[in-house]
Amino acid sequence: MVTYKLYYFNMKGRGELIRLLFAASGQKYEDFRIEKNDWPEYKAKSPFGQAPYLEITNGKKTMILSQSVAIGRYLARKFGFAGKGDEEQAMVDMYGDQISDLLNEFAKFMMEQDETKKQEIFQKLQNEIMPFHMKFFEAKLAQSKTGFFFDSGLTWIDLYLFNLLGLLGDQRNQLFEHFKAVKNLYDKVSEHGKIKAYLETRPETAM
Amino acid sequence: EVIRLIFETAGKPYEDIRFSFEKWPEYKPTAPFGTAPFLQVTNGSETLWLSESASIARYLARKFKLAGKSDEESAIVDMYADQITDLMDQIAKIFREKDENKKKEDQQKLDNEIIPKYLERFDQRIAQSRSGYLAPSGLTWVDLYFFNFLDIQGNKTEAIFDKFANIKQLDQKVRSNPKIAAYLKRRPVTPF
Numbered sequence: 552m553v554t555y556k557l558y559y560f561n562m563k564g565r566g567e568l569i570r571l572l573f574a575a576s577g578q579k580y581e582d583f584r585i586e587k588n589d590w591p592e593y594k595a596k597s598p599f600g601q602a603p604y605l606e607i608t609n610g611k612k613t614m615i616l617s618q619s620v621a622i623g624r625y626l627a628r629k630f631g632f633a634g635k636g637d638e639e640q641a642m643v644d645m646y647g648d649q650i651s652d653l654l655n656e657f658a659k660f661m662m663e664q665d666e667t668k669k670q671e672i673f674q675k676l677q678n679e680i681m682p683f684h685m686k687f688f689e690a691k692l693a694q695s696k697t698g699f700f701f702d703s704g705l706t707w708i709d710l711y712l713f714n715l716l717g718l719l720g721d722q723r724n725q726l727f728e729h730f731k732a733v734k735n736l737y738d739k740v741s742e743h744g745k746i747k748a749y750l751e752t753r754p755e756t757a758m
Numbered sequence: 759e760v761i762r763l764i765f766e767t768a769g770k771p772y773e774d775i776r777f778s779f780e781k782w783p784e785y786k787p788t789a790p791f792g793t794a795p796f797l798q799v800t801n802g803s804e805t806l807w808l809s810e811s812a813s814i815a816r817y818l819a820r821k822f823k824l825a826g827k828s829d830e831e832s833a834i835v836d837m838y839a840d841q842i843t844d845l846m847d848q849i850a851k852i853f854r855e856k857d858e859n860k861k862k863e864d865q866q867k868l869d870n871e872i873i874p875k876y877l878e879r880f881d882q883r884i885a886q887s888r889s890g891y892l893a894p895s896g897l898t899w900v901d902l903y904f905f906n907f908l909d910i911q912g913n914k915t916e917a918i919f920d921k922f923a924n925i926k927q928l929d930q931k932v933r934s935n936p937k938i939a940a941y942l943k944r945r946p947v948t949p950f
Binding site for chain 1: 790791799806808809810812813814816817820821829830832833834836837839840841847875876879883
């Protein structure tokens, strides 16, 4: 029997994709949330000194995986959320990379300390970067028969984008005015049975 | 380049279209996200357009059995690839930096702190795999990706190889793979 232990901070950030995948699949796991002060201890255990990382134990063998998207893709394959067939999986990966680009831009904004620079980055994000990426997502989602990125049903990138939109807070309402299919995706994921239950019970965190 | 290396290693023929910056606007409309590289895969009457180099690489690697021998190994390979992409992104960010002082500062930090820290981990992982490659089962696409990362370090590679014996060995193993050696001899010489 395989057991899973996720190591990440008490926030959504880059770890939530993994938590959402576990929720959607119904697979039990240990959701270990690292206290900031304890980080140095866990950093040493992580493959490249970063979190999230996932400890997968199968009998006597343990594997530790880091990089949220690599973890996400691995679990998605195991749980049936990777897309149907090599070609669709490649396209899922492709959109996933785009979402990662956007998440990285957003992370840059969140990490900027200088207030003036932060405002500059925010403007660029809101006026250029977000709309640029959302346009592609909107086009794909508008074509979908299921309301998810792919007609075959929910894949990890639906959860990935859902999480990113969640991190935007109320700002996402502005986006939703221009990108209806994206809004529809957000709503669909929110209402997905197992995910809805998870959303109702998960810890509330700012990020 | 990782895409080209995968085709070459697998011995699969492909059309390697190289366009100049001036010609790019002609190709841009057909690229899925308006970015390059992008790959056109035609199977009979069906065509698949893929962008994002890592996604293309992973797709081809799976087809050509260069992705690792199990889901678990493929995931580890993906993890290594994402780390290398992080480094490549940091290099690109510095390249685009307009402020000369910040550029110098960031470059120093990258060269003296960040890259060595990651290389140390990679060096350890290569030693642990026992295959001389990053994955225990042998050559996977991430070795080609890592090889390319080292290749573009230019005159910094000597210092890297002096410090990290396992990385040096991996570079040599990739370089001396007959198909790759042949490709390296004939590929166009470009600065990046």
